[in-house]
Amino acid sequence: MTGTGQPDSGSNPGQRQTSRFGYCSWHQGHSSGVRLISVQEQGSGPGGGQYACHSCRVAYDLVPFAKEPR
Ligand SMILES: [Zn+2]
Numbered sequence: 001m002t003g004t005g006q007p008d009s010g011s012n013p014g015q016r017q018t019s020r021f022g023y024c025s026w027h028q029g030h031s032s033g034v035r036l037i038s039v040q041e042q043g044s045g046p047g048g049g050q051y052a053c054h055s056c057r058v059a060y061d062l063v064p065f066a067k068e069p070r
Contacts, residue, residue: 026056036065 022034031053052062 022051024053025050038065
């Protein structure tokens with residue numbers, strides 16, 4: 001079988017919260033400067049944290065989960 005390999009790299013919550021490279025759940029792609037967004041998911045499924053890049057934050061008016069310095 002030709003497995004493409006899922007981009008499921010275990011991302012540990014790092015101590016550093018300034019401009020981190022991660023996966024943006026909104027435009028479904030990796031981007032730098034993503035932040036954890038507080039998502040109120042309704043229905044089934046564990047409400048995990050989702051990250052959004054700066055562009056999506058502005059476009060969708062997203063609110064970061066926690067305020068970060070600078
Ligand atoms: Zn994005």
